[in-house]
Amino acid sequence: MATPKPRVKVPKKAAKGEVITIKTLISHPMESGQRKDKEGNLIPRQIINKFTCEFNGQLVFSCDMDPAVSANPYMQFSAKVNEPGTFKFTWVDDDGSVYETENKIAVE
Amino acid sequence: MTLSRRQALGLSAGAAAVLAFSPTFALSATDDTDAAIKAFTGGATPAEGTVSLDTPEIAENGNTVPVGVSVESPMTEDSFVESVLILADGNPNPAVATFHFTALSGIAEAKTRIRLAKTQNVIAVAKMNDGSTFIDRKEVKVTIGGCGG
Numbered sequence: 001m002a003t004p005k006p007r008v009k010v011p012k013k014a015a016k017g018e019v020i021t022i023k024t025l026i027s028h029p030m031e032s033g034q035r036k037d038k039e040g041n042l043i044p045r046q047i048i049n050k051f052t053c054e055f056n057g058q059l060v061f062s063c064d065m066d067p068a069v070s071a072n073p074y075m076q077f078s079a080k081v082n083e084p085g086t087f088k089f090t091w092v093d094d095d096g097s098v099y100e101t102e103n104k105i106a107v108e
Numbered sequence: 109m110t111l112s113r114r115q116a117l118g119l120s121a122g123a124a125a126v127l128a129f130s131p132t133f134a135l136s137a138t139d140d141t142d143a144a145i146k147a148f149t150g151g152a153t154p155a156e157g158t159v160s161l162d163t164p165e166i167a168e169n170g171n172t173v174p175v176g177v178s179v180e181s182p183m184t185e186d187s188f189v190e191s192v193l194i195l196a197d198g199n200p201n202p203a204v205a206t207f208h209f210t211a212l213s214g215i216a217e218a219k220t221r222i223r224l225a226k227t228q229n230v231i232a233v234a235k236m237n238d239g240s241t242f243i244d245r246k247e248v249k250v251t252i253g254g255c256g257g
Contacts, residue, residue: 019214032223034200060212063220066203068196070172070221070254077207080183080214
């Protein structure tokens with residue numbers, strides 16, 4: 001499996017107190033553990049089971065995922081911006097790998 | 109009362125049709141779903157309203173069905189939505205995802221894409237920080253299921 005590549009869309013700047021929309025996508029097969037290979041053996045489950053978004057170290061949004069989330073999990077949610085800072089996005093894989101990315105935002 | 113062979117066949121076909129087309133009879137995974145809702149709410153029966161699901165009426169491809177959920181709430185430190193549980197009662201495992209919000213979320217709204225094995229109900233259960241719970245359910249018709257191999 002190729003290394004999952006996170007893609008995040010955050011506005012570059014926002015007014016103080018504005019509620020912004022954040023969109024995230026990460027490439028990942030989200031193998032459900034229900035599928036079988038050609039020989040009829042079950043393909044073991046491997047999914048991203050947790051996603052979190054933090055702003056300046058404070059939790060904004062998180063999500064626990066089950067195998068029913070589609071491949072390349074997409075997440076859209078909101079955040080209230082009161083100060084300039086950095087959004088940190090974290091995905092946790094079943095095998096323990098952690099994928100991270102960060103986005104800065106300015107406040108006018 | 110004695111039935112002729114013809115009558116008996118007609119009756120059983122009718123009964124099978126009722127079973128296949130009535131949503132209250134046909135779903136066997138609802139026990140799991142009810143158990144998941146109970147576990148999430150702590151045994152309470154959630155009220156209707158406040159939370160609303162945004163799903164397509166017909167999903168052509170069950171592998172990626174867009175699902176949105178929004179909850180009416182001021183989202184302040186004193187009153188906010190803690191978490192929203194998404195369930196699909198016709199999947200092999202009804203659990204789909206759980207969203208956790210905070211006061212920093214601004215509005216309690218999230219969208220994602222999910223897998224649906226067949227035509228079924230998608231259910232959202234919201235839990236507020238004061239412990240009250242709300243529920244919404246929508247039927248999604250699935251043309252091609254999304255759990256096959």
